[in-house]
Amino acid sequence: xxxEKDIPxxxxxxxxxxxxxxxxxxxxxGSVLKPEMLERVFPANIIExxxxxxxxxxxxxxxxxxxxxxxxxxxxxxxxxxxxxxxPARIYYKDESVSPAGSHKPNTAVAQAWYNKKFGIQRLTTExxxxxxxxxxxFACNLIGLKxxxxxxxxxxxxxxxxxxxxxxxxxxxxxxxxxxxRTGRKILKEMPHTPGSLGIAISEAVEDAVSDRSxxxxxxxxxxxxxxxxxxxxxGLEVKKQLKIAGEKQPDVVIxxxxxxxxxxxxxxxxxxxxxxxxxxxxxxxxPTACPTLTKGPFTYDFGDIAGLTPLLAMYTLGHNFxxxxxxxxxxxxxxxxxxxxxxAVEGLxxxxxxxxxxxxxxxxxxARTEGAIPAPETSHAIACAIDEAKKAKQEAKQKVILxxxxxxxxxxxxxxxxxxxxxLRAYSLPRxxxxxxxxxxxxxxxxxxxxxxRW
Amino acid sequence: xxxEKDIPxxxxxxxxxxxxxxxxxxxxxGSVLKPEMLERVFPANIIExxxxxxxxxxxxxxxxxxxxxxxxxxxxxxxxxxxxxxxPARIYYKDESVSPAGSHKPNTAVAQAWYNKKFGIQRLTTExxxxxxxxxxxFACNLIGLKxxxxxxxxxxxxxxxxxxxxxxxxxxxxxxxxxxxRTGRKILKEMPHTPGSLGIAISEAVEDAVSDRSxxxxxxxxxxxxxxxxxxxxxGLEVKKQLKIAGEKQPDVVIxxxxxxxxxxxxxxxxxxxxxxxxxxxxxxxxPTACPTLTKGPFTYDFGDIAGLTPLLAMYTLGHNFxxxxxxxxxxxxxxxxxxxxxxAVEGLxxxxxxxxxxxxxxxxxxARTEGAIPAPETSHAIACAIDEAKKAKQEAKQKVILxxxxxxxxxxxxxxxxxxxxxLRAYSLPRxxxxxxxxxxxxxxxxxxxxxxRW
Numbered sequence: 001x002x003x004e005k006d007i008p009x010x011x012x013x014x015x016x017x018x019x020x021x022x023x024x025x026x027x028x029x030g031s032v033l034k035p036e037m038l039e040r041v042f043p044a045n046i047i048e049x050x051x052x053x054x055x056x057x058x059x060x061x062x063x064x065x066x067x068x069x070x071x072x073x074x075x076x077x078x079x080x081x082x083x084x085x086x087x088p089a090r091i092y093y094k095d096e097s098v099s100p101a102g103s104h105k106p107n108t109a110v111a112q113a114w115y116n117k118k119f120g121i122q123r124l125t126t127e128x129x130x131x132x133x134x135x136x137x138x139f140a141c142n143l144i145g146l147k148x149x150x151x152x153x154x155x156x157x158x159x160x161x162x163x164x165x166x167x168x169x170x171x172x173x174x175x176x177x178x179x180x181x182x183r184t185g186r187k188i189l190k191e192m193p194h195t196p197g198s199l200g201i202a203i204s205e206a207v208e209d210a211v212s213d214r215s216x217x218x219x220x221x222x223x224x225x226x227x228x229x230x231x232x233x234x235x236x237g238l239e240v241k242k243q244l245k246i247a248g249e250k251q252p253d254v255v256i257x258x259x260x261x262x263x264x265x266x267x268x269x270x271x272x273x274x275x276x277x278x279x280x281x282x283x284x285x286x287x288x289p290t291a292c293p294t295l296t297k298g299p300f301t302y303d304f305g306d307i308a309g310l311t312p313l314l315a316m317y318t319l320g321h322n323f324x325x326x327x328x329x330x331x332x333x334x335x336x337x338x339x340x341x342x343x344x345x346a347v348e349g350l351x352x353x354x355x356x357x358x359x360x361x362x363x364x365x366x367x368x369a370r371t372e373g374a375i376p377a378p379e380t381s382h383a384i385a386c387a388i389d390e391a392k393k394a395k396q397e398a399k400q401k402v403i404l405x406x407x408x409x410x411x412x413x414x415x416x417x418x419x420x421x422x423x424x425x426l427r428a429y430s431l432p433r434x435x436x437x438x439x440x441x442x443x444x445x446x447x448x449x450x451x452x453x454x455x456r457w
Numbered sequence: 458x459x460x461e462k463d464i465p466x467x468x469x470x471x472x473x474x475x476x477x478x479x480x481x482x483x484x485x486x487g488s489v490l491k492p493e494m495l496e497r498v499f500p501a502n503i504i505e506x507x508x509x510x511x512x513x514x515x516x517x518x519x520x521x522x523x524x525x526x527x528x529x530x531x532x533x534x535x536x537x538x539x540x541x542x543x544x545p546a547r548i549y550y551k552d553e554s555v556s557p558a559g560s561h562k563p564n565t566a567v568a569q570a571w572y573n574k575k576f577g578i579q580r581l582t583t584e585x586x587x588x589x590x591x592x593x594x595x596f597a598c599n600l601i602g603l604k605x606x607x608x609x610x611x612x613x614x615x616x617x618x619x620x621x622x623x624x625x626x627x628x629x630x631x632x633x634x635x636x637x638x639x640r641t642g643r644k645i646l647k648e649m650p651h652t653p654g655s656l657g658i659a660i661s662e663a664v665e666d667a668v669s670d671r672s673x674x675x676x677x678x679x680x681x682x683x684x685x686x687x688x689x690x691x692x693x694g695l696e697v698k699k700q701l702k703i704a705g706e707k708q709p710d711v712v713i714x715x716x717x718x719x720x721x722x723x724x725x726x727x728x729x730x731x732x733x734x735x736x737x738x739x740x741x742x743x744x745x746p747t748a749c750p751t752l753t754k755g756p757f758t759y760d761f762g763d764i765a766g767l768t769p770l771l772a773m774y775t776l777g778h779n780f781x782x783x784x785x786x787x788x789x790x791x792x793x794x795x796x797x798x799x800x801x802x803a804v805e806g807l808x809x810x811x812x813x814x815x816x817x818x819x820x821x822x823x824x825x826a827r828t829e830g831a832i833p834a835p836e837t838s839h840a841i842a843c844a845i846d847e848a849k850k851a852k853q854e855a856k857q858k859v860i861l862x863x864x865x866x867x868x869x870x871x872x873x874x875x876x877x878x879x880x881x882x883l884r885a886y887s888l889p890r891x892x893x894x895x896x897x898x899x900x901x902x903x904x905x906x907x908x909x910x911x912x913r914w
Contacts, residue, residue, distance in 0.1 A: 069533075069537075069829065070830075080526075100832065102869065142827050143827075143828075162873070168875075169823065169826050169872075169875050169879065170827065369557075369626050369627060370600075373557040373596060412623075412869045412870065415619040416619070418622050418626050422622065422625050
């Protein structure tokens with residue numbers, strides 16, 4: 001329990017502490033990207049944060065006021081699961097599922113909406129796959145007073161109508177992508193009128209929509225990957241530090257977060273990565289699905305953030321921007337790349353990624369539901385699976401470890417996945433090596449991909 | 458913010474303080490029911506609570522331990538809505554949506570499961586309409602270690618498959634009712650193979666299942682109406698009292714809860730009804746739908762708790778046990794009666810009921826979602842609508858009132874109702890007088906119905 005007045009007043013920027021400097025984003029021709037080249041996509045105050053190397057960045061009072069609608073988020077101890085596992089470890093979890101949108105996403109959605117509004121922007125566009133991010137931005141725009149349009153991948157739009165209703169309840173427009181609203185959308189609809197859509201198409205539509213608005217009052221907003229958004233999520237780990245102190249713990253021995261684009265992982269982990277850089281012994285583990293093993297199987301190289309190649313080239317672990325993962329239920333972990341800051345922490349050896357298959361993760365989620373009571377998001381189940389492994393290891397070693405993980409969201413909108421698991425229809429899936437090779441081939445076309453030779457690559 | 462150690466250690470029993478004695482439950486022949494006649498349905502320790510007139514009843518340590526999975530539930534102030542309404546009132550809401558099942562129901566589900574287990578019972582049966590109660594009992598039985606079978610009204614079973622998955626995730630059996638598992642079910646299936654089912658049928662099946670189990674280790678569990686279950690919910694209002702004190706408020710001027718069977722209303726209101734009995738000036742308002750106006754339009758009389766007439770006769774406000782309300786989206790408020798203890802508080806004039814139609818309630822829910830951020834359950838929206846009315850009244854009167862209401866559950870499993878509202882397909886509905894008259898006719902057959910002459914009836 002943390003009091004409202006003790007909520008952190010600053011975000012932490014890992015860029016200030018990384019042992020080696022960040023690789024800059026590049027333009028498609030390989031030249032270093034100038035920040036002002038992003039100004040049609042993002043407002044200048046957000047770009048400033050994106051490139052900042054200040055260690056601490058003040059959280060504006062008005063953002064804090066909105067965050068206190070659900071923050072400080074509880075830090076709880078998983079006593080029932082500890083007992084079940086007969087582990088000497090103490091397992092703590094940071095419960096980010098308590099936000100109105102049901103995940104950690106609103107932490108950055110509120111901040112992004114606020115900075116855009118501050119800059120005079122009146123309307124944000126974004127894309128969403130499963131709907132978590134779209135809901136979070138709709139929620140934030142509504143509270144801040146911005147219009148919001150969400151391009152939702154058509155197959156999800158059709159399969160998850162309740163996510164659309166959530167966005168509409170918060171006053172946002174939710175449109176199936178591809179749509180007739182953009183040039184990209186019209187072109188694709190003409191060529192493939194029955195396409196289920198993809199995140200790549202939806203990103204292209206959202207960016208095109210924002211930059212082609214002649215009033216100049218529209219911008220684009222992203223749910224993960226970029227630096228400023230990881231920054232906004234660090235409030236998670238900073239709160240945890242205060243809460244662990246109240247609980248009488250010096251520091252965690254293990255910190256775990258699931259990793260798709262990297263935002264909830266960075267949120268809980270970066271303040272502890274900072275401690276590790278400064279000499280503390282902490283094991284920090286991002287967990288990804290074996291169906292999309294970016295950190296565990298991909299190379300660290302320059303790649304586009306989206307399929308269409310509209311974003312700058314980012315230095316990150318990637319499976320190649322053309323890579324389309326299997327339709328696993330942890331939709332939030334189906335991203336081909338991983339945030340540059342998280343990627344660089346991995347290159348430096350500060351974090352040690354693991355990959356689990358979805359059957360193991362759903363089994364862990366069931367153990368969680370039947371001991372701790374709540375039903376986790378399929379994404380979150382990856383962190384739980386890892387926490388269980390670590391608790392078992394602590395038992396074998398007879399060590400009283402402190403294990404901390406981020407409970408990034410609840411699974412109430414994802415029960416279809418549980419239904420499949422409970423009826424025995426869910427299969428484990430690991431991406432075969434040849435598929436990674438095929439997908440990475442395309443990267444070789446970019447000469448810049450070969451330039452990075454830091455760390456283990 | 459209340460610390461875990463400050464969670465109330467006793468439940469409050471309004472029966473100890475009611476100005477006039479309770480009307481006893483009756484057997485179908487009109488004789489006073491002996492508690493032991495209930496022993497095939499409920500365990501003796503629960504029956505003891507049901508008839509108790511002790512003011513304070515200790516909460517067993519093990520129940521408290523499970524409740525702390527999500528309790529103390531937050532008491533929050535609706536600052537954004539206050540600002541929007543430009544009201545001088547201070548609006549507080551007790552957030553019961555934070556439980557893993559998403560509503561206040563687990564407060565009693567956990568207690569009932571624990572007492573049954575303590576008594577040597579191994580298996581509970583129950584019925585569920587929309588699924589809130591079934592999920593809560595499944596959740597509780599799983600944590601306590603009881604088997605659980607839920608008879609779910611077939612139409613809901615088919616329309617809300619996710620609720621079934623929730624129950625299954627917690628290890629419960631969820632069966633569409635009518636089912637081939639009971640005599641009642643088989644008979645109805647033979648006569649009407651395509652019936653959508655009803656709560657009345659489901660109750661009959663669940664009770665029959667429990668009492669006909671030859672091992673004697675099965676009992677039945679109910680989600681609202683009875684005294685012991687209202688008792689378990691008083692932890693809500695008792696926590697609020699401590700929290701208001703921390704917030705620097707002496708007492709609320711207005712206390713509001715939605716009322717279906719009466720459990721969340723009793724939970725937040727009874728500790729304040731006690732204050733009112735002892736001279737404090739507090740307005741206490743149960744809010745019901747105009748589609749099912751039990752307290753505002755029904756008589757106070759003896760009636761069965763279920764359609765089939767399997768329960769004892771209870772002295773309560775009722776629209777007649779044959780009454781089937783319109784299919785409004787607040788499924789939890791579609792009950793023909795109202796808890797005897799709540800009913801008697803109404804007879805005594807301690808509480809003043811109001812009724813609202815669902816369109817007004819959904820509008821209020823939208824205002825809530827767009828100011829405070831979260832999407833409430835359709836049931837909860839009734840309490841919000843009343844809080845808004847009271848806040849507006851305070852503005853007209855220029856009074857700095859303290860308004861308190863129970864935010865009984867979230868609406869994430871009820872988005873279909875929002876979709877209907879947002880697309881303009883939802884209609885207001887008030888039960889016409891002749892329909893009440895028709896439904897009440899059947900009651901005249903029970904001579905006991907005429908016996909009660911307390912209060913305004």
